[in-house]
Ligand code: ME8
């Protein structure tokens with residue numbers, strides 16, 4: 001039997017909206033670990049995917065007038081595209097509407113029934129569709145005639161709960177409290193971080209109740225026929241979603257290859273998620289389920305923290321807080337004048353460097369750009385640039401054959417190696433990065449101290465040669481140790497110093513890879529500096545990517561705020577009467593869906609919710625906005641514009657957008673700054 005495969009999972013995401021930096025964070029963290037393990041020689045099975053059988057997914061689809069399955073196909077593909085763009089090296093992508101999952105989920109439920117783990121009953125209680133979670137009455141409060149979650153965590157819904165009364169089936173979760181407490185006592189390293197472990201233990205100690213596992217809905221996976229009174233019932237989405245970790249690698253599969261994969265990778269080595277879905281679901285229900293079907297429990301479950309954006313909870317009602325990872329990486333690239341994938345690496349770097357993994361963090365666009373400049377451009381980028389420039393200036397790009405005393409740079413890299421490996425293995429990403437940057441900073445400091453430009457003039461070629469060999473060694477070492485976090489930029493770095501592509505962790509300090517006589521490429525900026533960073537620029541790029549281009553193009557461009565105010569024109573202003581303005585009905589609308597209009601490269605076809613009605617609007621935004629980026633946004637529309645035909649579609653209104661000039665690109669969308677329902681009147 002070959003070595004166990006390192007099995008790492010992320011949550012499978014609901015496809016009721018498109019991914020934001022919160023989702024990307026889990027992916028990036030899991031990816032860094034997967035890449036690290038591969039570099040250490042482990043075979044890895046990295047699983048991610050989408051959760052599609054949720055009631056809320058079907059609701060959103062139907063609100064949009066879409067078939068749920070077709071809607072899921074589209075959004076699941078959109079998630080996948082984002083992960084591909086962010087260089088997430090997943091090995092498998094599970095969708096819970098796939099047959100391989102449906103079949104296994106139904107079989108597990110049948111097994112549970114046959115083992116006496118389920119019973120028929122009825123449920124009367126509160127349900128939060130947005131959390132897809134049942135709440136006991138004592139967990140709720142009444143306000144103004146509606147029921148709410150009593151003490152919602154920051155990520156739980158603040159909307160009214162729904163009363164559900166239906167026949168259902170229960171999983172006898174109450175039987176597992178003692179078992180779980182014993183298990184976690186005997187395996188103290190399974191749950192992390194410590195705060196989540198403690199939260200879970202007290203949740204379990206407070207008493208587990210049997211939990212409803214079926215719903216009378218028509219979207220989802222039908223209960224298997226062996227379960228009595230299962231007609232018209234689907235498996236409760238959480239109960240079935242957790243099973244993706246079993247179905248994807250091939251539990252109960254008919255395919256011997258997949259069964260073998262399952263044998264080789266089970267149990268999961270690391271299951272990552274955020275704290276929202278840790279305690280109740282992954283640390284309680286999931287291991288109880290596994291135990292009920294006699295499958296070994298995961299080796300580690302870890303909850304990272306929650307991101308806010310500029311101190312605010314991410315919410316579609318607050319568009320400034322929704323940072324789309326691909327758009328933002330593109331904006332970084334545009335401002336820095338680097339390629340998109342380097343922008344991605346900057347985002348990956350910032351996410352893992354900014355906060356200790358496991359703690360909450362605040363994502364700030366400006367903070368990310370500043371870190372890019374200080375750590376990547378001025379820190380690592382500068383080091384690489386200086387090393388390669390000097391090698392070319394003084395030694396024609398060829399590593400010189402010199403001997404002499406070392407300056408301690410290689411030694412400091414060698415010393416840091418074990419700590420960094422330990423940090424990666426324990427998810428201490430910020431620790432690993434801090435440690436790596438100590439070596440980078442030391443490299444830059446030694447250059448300042450040694451003043452090689454002066455020494456070369458003084459004829460101390462040998463000493464400068466020794467320094468360069470060490471600096472290039474540090475470049476090599478960084479190109480390996482940082483590869484799990486910035487795979488693209490570190491590939492570039494390796495090609496600049498002409499190292500072999502295949503990179504293993506041990507290459508980091510294999511100093512013979514850069515022997516005397518080895519030729520490196522001339523310097524090319526790895527992380528070009530962003531010329532100017534202000535809150536406005538950081539926000540502007542988010543809403544108006546085109547406006548950012550001139551800033552990146554020229555180091556000397558005057559910031560917009562210093563530009564002289566436009567002189568009032570001498571012409572008589574072309575006033576309109578208030579009565580004329582009052583004829584224009586401006587109302588807010590929520591974008592329900594958006595798609596490109598075939599053969600019209602500027603047009604998007606939007607369905608918007610005007611509160612009292614749904615409208616179709618054609619808008620010339622297609623060159624500046626991805627359709628998905630508009631979904632969920634609250635926009636301003638001219639509601640009483642006469643309908644007109646465009647490209648075979650009727651446009652029932654007009655959407656307001658801003659451009660720098662009257663004929664410029666509509667890069668900025670007009671939105672509103674508070675939480676008002678669609679259809680609100682603008683006066
Ligand atoms: O819960 N900060 O899916 P989901 C950090 N389908 N991470 C965040 C985040 C934020 N602000 N927002 C989201 C579900 N995440 C279920 C999971 S698994 C069997 C089923 C990340 O789309 C984080 O990983 O609501 C969190 O746990 C997950 O997205 C929730 O994704």
Ligand code: MG
Nearest residue numbers: 014131155276
């Ligand atoms: Mg959620």
